Amino acid sequence: MTDYREVNFDGLIGPTHNYAGLSLGNIASAKNAGAVSNPRAAALQGLAKMRALTKLGCVQGFLPP
Secondary structure, three states: OOOOEEEEEEEOOOOOOOOOOOOOOOOOHHHHOOOOOOHHHHHHHHHHHHHHHHHHHOOEEEEEE
16 A cells, blocks of 8 residues: 655745735735735745744645745
8 A cells, every 4th residue: 555645835935025916806915915025034934834844744845936
């Protein structure tokens, strides 16, 4: 029998990260449209999430920007 594992994939936020409000029907997206974004802080937050999942034993995939 073959063993299967769930893998979590996360994409790292790139330098062009912004709040354009393009997610139609998404209330949070519409509310933040045009707000000032901080791509560096967003990337660091994403890396912290990936590290936390890895420490919990989850297999973590990484997608560069």
